[in-house]
Amino acid sequence: MKKFNQGSNLIRFCFGFLAWGILVLPLPIFIFWLQSFLPFYLLIIINVYIVYWAVALNSLNQHGMQIYKPLIEGDLNKAQRLLRLYC
Known part of the structure; x- marks a missing residue:
């Protein structure tokens, strides 16, 4: 190998x-x-879609890690508080 x-x-x-x-x-x-x-308006729609998903996935990762860390440390109250804040 x-x-x-x-x-x-x-x-x-x-x-x-x-x-x-x-x-x-x-x-x-x-x-x-x-x-x-492609026509200009369709390009704008595609670009907005790409940027939206790029930002959304990064934001989801950041907020998920903020909840994950207290869960790993065993601080359930903090994790629940953060989950209520984001949902």
Whole structure:
């Protein structure tokens, strides 16, 4: 079985950069391609949708962690108070 993440720092950096590009770049390239033929109002709707989901997922993670930490520490009263605040 071949092990990854071996070799010099330059090789690891290049493979990491390649993996990042394969993971991250297809969606922006697709959106850029869509801009060439979609009407302006539809592009605005798509962009608003993308930004909404990006912000919503980040906010959900932050608020979830604020409730998760007191639960792990055993402070149920604080977790319930925070849950009531957000729901």
